[in-house]
Structure formats: structure tokens, C-alpha cells
């Protein structure tokens with residue numbers, strides 16, 4: 280059954296060979312089955328089993344249960360060595376899945392027991408990224424420092440300062456800020472000053488917005504920034520309790536959406552794949568980027584997510600190609616790198632459509 284779990288599903292070769300851009304991946308949510316195995320072996324005393332760290336196909340969880348899963352993974356990943364291994368494995372796995380450009384995000388964590396500091400946390404992730412580059416892994420990686428909304432105003436401001444420092448000292452590896460965490464906890468108004476500061480110092484903003492219902496007021500407020508990208512945006516449109524005003528603000532500012540089909544279905548904020556809001560935004564021609572969110576926790580990968588979008592919404596291979604290509608313009612990469620990626624897509628096309 281272990282084997283079955285690992286191989287539960289594999290996307291068709293077209294989707295695996297398709298060059299892809301991943302813009303919404305939480306480091307600790309992206310830890311694979313294989314890496315979890317190594318972590319469990321390092322920490323047998325925690326008595327953690329695989330079924331506590333991943334949601335298999337056909338299974339559903341409440342959002343609350345999803346956030347309990349992250350707590351379990353955080354117990355397994357609490358030293359510099361763990362973070363280094365996890366980051367290296369995750370980057371290698373995305374590369375093996377055909378991802379050519381990855382924006383990884385993670386919440387800097389302090390662990391008193393192991394002496395881990397938030398600064399070392401970020402440094403360790405960046406060291407792993409650089410080592411992958413040095414090893415010749417075929418992927419460009421950038422990092423977004425994440426704010427966990429549950430931690431409030433002061434921690435948010437500290438996190439922005441940390442991100443600012445890294446943005447200035449890592450020649451371009453740290454490009455922005457993520458706002459995430461349990462959407463039912465805390466309020467965006469308390470985080471607004473930190474987000475304004477981040478924006479003013481040149482950090483790009485990728486914010487989880489309207490991931491659950493009844494966040495209208497918060498979303499309206501945070502859209503005034505405006506953010507550079509939106510994670511999920513599940514409840515923005517009027518049919519699901521959002522509003523036309525919100526949709527208009529997103530469209531007017533041309534803010535790309537990061538859409539994560541399996542995450543939303545398994546986390547039960549969307550009833551089924553065919554009712555995913557990808558349809559709404561894609562039909563409008565609004566920049567929509569397919570992403571994984573937490574490939575480990577939701578037992579998926581980016582190829583599968585593209586295949587799911589294609590089969591659910593009847594996209595041709597040509598449509599899918601355009602979708603992955605258009606994601607390049609939604610990255611926080613500098614213009615030169617965007618141009619290189621566009622050239623990569625041109626070069627790789629014959630092999631994908633052979």
C-alpha cells in the first residue's frame with residue numbers, strides 16, 4: 280500500500296513534459312512522501328505516521344484539519360538540517376516534474392529547543408536553493424517570506440523587516456512576501472501597516488485572499504494595496520458570496536490569481552473540480568496560474584493539476600501550453616529572466632508536441 284500511495288496517480292506524459300511555472304508552493308506543505316519517511320526515521324519518538332501528514336485521493340478534510348496537518352509537519356521539520364533537506368528535496372521534485380521556475384514560500388520559524396532562529400531558517404532555505412543551482416538542477420528558484428496571519432501585527436512587521444534585509448542582501452533570491460495561515464484566524468486590518476511597508480520597499484505581495492467565505496471586508500481592504508498576486512480568491516465572485524466590486528477591482532488592477540484545484544477540493548472550500556472558480560476567471564481571460572499550494576499534504580504535483588484543469592474544463596493541449604506560458608508574465612522574476620524563460624518555452628515546444 281506504500282507503493283500505491285506514492286504512485287496513486289501520474290499525469291499523462293504531455294503534462295509532465297510541459298515546461299511549467301509554480302508560483303504558489305508552501306515549503307512545509309510541499310514535503311513529499313519520501314522526505315516525510317526520512318524525517319520520521321530521524322524522529323521516531325514523535326510517533327508520527329504518514330496518514331497524519333498527507334490527504335490522499337478521494338479524502339476530504341475541513342480547513343481546520345488541514346492546519347493541524349501543518350502542525351504535525353512542523354514537529355518533523357524543526358532543525359537547520361531538516362529544513363535544508365526538505366528545501367533541497369522539494370526543489371529537486373519540482374524540477375523533476377518539469378517546473379522551470381519556482382517561487383517557494385515559507386514562514387520563518389524560531390524553535391527554541393533546537394536553537395533555530397528565523398534568520399537562520401531563511402538562510403538555510405536559501406543555501407539549499409543555491410546548492411541545487413550549483414548541482415545544475417534545471418530550475419530557477421525565488422523565495423517569498425511568509426507572514427502567518429495568526430501571529431498579528433508585530434510579528435508581521437518583524438517578518439517584513441527580515442524580508443527587506445534578505446531582499447537587499449541576496450541579490451534577487453528573495454523577491455516578495457506572502458500572507459497565509461488559517462484564514463479563519465486574525466484580520467487583515469492588523470497586518471495592513473506591515474504590508475504597506477513591504478510594498479513601499481519593493482517587496483512583491485502575494486496574498487491569500489477570500490480563501491473562505493465572509494472575508495469580504497478584509498479582501499476589500501487588502502485590495503487597496505493592491506497586491507501583486509492573489510492566492511485562491513475562491514469567494515471573490517458574486518455567485519459565491521463575493522461581489523462585482525471585488526471582481527472589478529481585481530480585473531482593473533490586472534492582478535493574477537494563483538489557483539490550486541486539488542487544495543480547494545480536498546480542503547472543501549470548493550464542492551468539486553467542475554465548480555472550481557478557475558472556470559470563472561479563465562473564461563474572462565483573466566491571468567490565472569495553476570499551482571499546487573501544498574503538493575505533499577494534498578498528494579499532487581503540478582503536472583497533475585494541469586491535467587485536472589484540462590480534463591475538467593476541456594482545454595486542448597494548445598490551451599494548456601498557453602496557460603503555462605502566460606504564467607511567466609505573472610512571476611516576480613526580473614525582466615531578463617522572464618525573457619530567458621520565454622525562450623526556454625520556445626526551445627522546448629517541439630519536444631512537448633512531438
Ligand SMILES: CNc1ncnc2c1ncn2[C@@H]1O[C@H](COP(=O)(O)O)[C@@H](O)[C@H]1O
Pocket residue numbers: 305306307308345349384385386387425427459460461462487490542546572573
Ligand atoms: C490550504 N490552504 C492554505 N491556506 C493558508 N495558508 C496555508 C495553506 N496551506 C499552507 N499554508 C501556510 O503554509 C504553512 C506551511 O508551510 P511553511 O511552514 O510556511 O513552509 C502553513 O502553516 C500555513 O501558514
Ligand SMILES: [Zn+2]
Pocket residue numbers: 303305459487510572
Ligand atoms: Zn496557500
